[in-house]
Amino acid sequence: MEVNLITLSNYKAILGEGPVYDKELNKLFWVDIEGKRIIVNDLNTGSEIFYNMPDLVSSLCVIDDKRVIATIRHGFYIVNLFTNSLEKITETETNLDTNRFNDGKCDKMGRYWAGTMNMNERKPTGNFYKLEGNKLTKMLEGLIVSNGIGWDIENRQMYLIDSPLRKIFVFDFDLNKGEIYNKRVAVDFGSEPGNPDGMAVDEEGYIWVAHWGGGKVSRWNPKNGEKVFEIKVPATYVTSVTFGTPDLDRIFITTAGKSQDPLAGKVFTTKVEVKGIPNYRYKV
Template sequence: MEEVPTTVLCSERCHLGEGPTYDVATDTAWWFDILERRLFEARLDSGRITIHSLGVMGSALGRIDTHRQLLVADDGLYIRDTADGRMALYRSLEADNVATRSNDARVHPSGTFWIGTMGRQAERGLGAIYALHGGELSRLYGNVTIPNAICFSPDGTIGYFADTGENVLFRVDLDAATGLPQAEPTVLVTRRSGGGIDGAVVDADGLIWNARWGGGCIDVYSPQGEHLRSLRVPARQSSCPAFIGQDFSRLLATSAWQGMADDAKRADPDHGRTFVLEVAARGRPEPDVKLATD
């Protein structure tokens, strides 16, 4: 396990910290506490952190433009105004199924948004992965237990996603212009022990940076699935990374205390906190979401 300089970005504990992203234009990091319906906003230049209460169970977001975000929630996709926090429903997402909620999501270089859903109690096979393309949602994959690690190669020709319930990371060939699959997924990585394959992001060199739930680390894989590094995170239930900073060289990592007994929390004093790892990465900015009117 490799140790790198690490600081606590936010000491507020997240029940289920997830969905981090970074807006380079405003030097702002965003992430969610899914179960507590909170959205965190961290201005990196000043260190000011604002916690927004949501009326929905948000799990991820993508930037539309300077003033708007597309927020993924348990009943649909919402356009959120960053100035005042007002939200308007854009598309429903499994709103008729009270047993499911949204989970991991990420924007493809083309502007297509991949979004995962899962059972609220992680029921086996209850989730799915969708793509928002041209303003319309289409179901890409079903029978998913816990969708995670949605991310894409820099040129948009390869997509990755995991089912944490199976502890498998998949790769799939994509149309770079649309972000939609051109072939069936194949298994890239299977983890047998030591924690679960959770959220992930791809750097400018195509390396996959993957949080290991229960393993307290970020694993780095090559596009061929070779394990290259493991970087320690100070919380056992590390959940998702995002590149931050004007040069995208640092890594934000969320964590969670979901399901932890009191003795496990005592043994893991930084549980649920949000961290910055000085990894000297060659990260890259997140693409903007393209809506039907773009």
């Protein structure tokens, strides 16, 4: 697949993550975890705004044209981007100083799935949660760095990455009940450079994975665990990928500014030949 990566963002992140495209607004949202900011790029105008958060902000889901919900350190908060105000929904693991929330994403029913990580990236102190309304439920435990999340096109399977294990796990997923079962390995990174980080799913059911420390995004067939192709990125620490534009025919790639690469920390984009699955809004 021929690609021509271009730089989207003016903003240069310390640790760019969690890109979310909202089709109704035609805007791309992402976070700078260590910069403690939410960044919004209006794809209609090209304007870019950032919002300061009180602590490490690791993921978000759009609620409406004024609000997002974000994972900040140990909790879920509704952020009003017009008034720059926060409303705490719930917190967890406040007694675990070495844990924080990491990646998160909303399913088709508007539930927010998000996992925590061990900030030393050594011990399996991380857990995986589901927020539905105001109810937080622990769905999985024993993770080191809970990371990329995705669902297949039929919403019958759910993917979850634990980065230091270098594996992409797959579960059977019950969309109506919001339950996951039967954990197994879909992709083993094996000798691939870097660790798997954020991910997205395309309309053909293939998964796109960012390589933290590997300088690329790769596309995999989750049915047989084989890599189909890869896209080199001019930044060593590639963190996540999502599909965007009204036709969902572009990918947007976030990176961290933790290398000497001149463009490290920027967001990159390119048109691709396959369309993606949309991001979903959080149901309040």
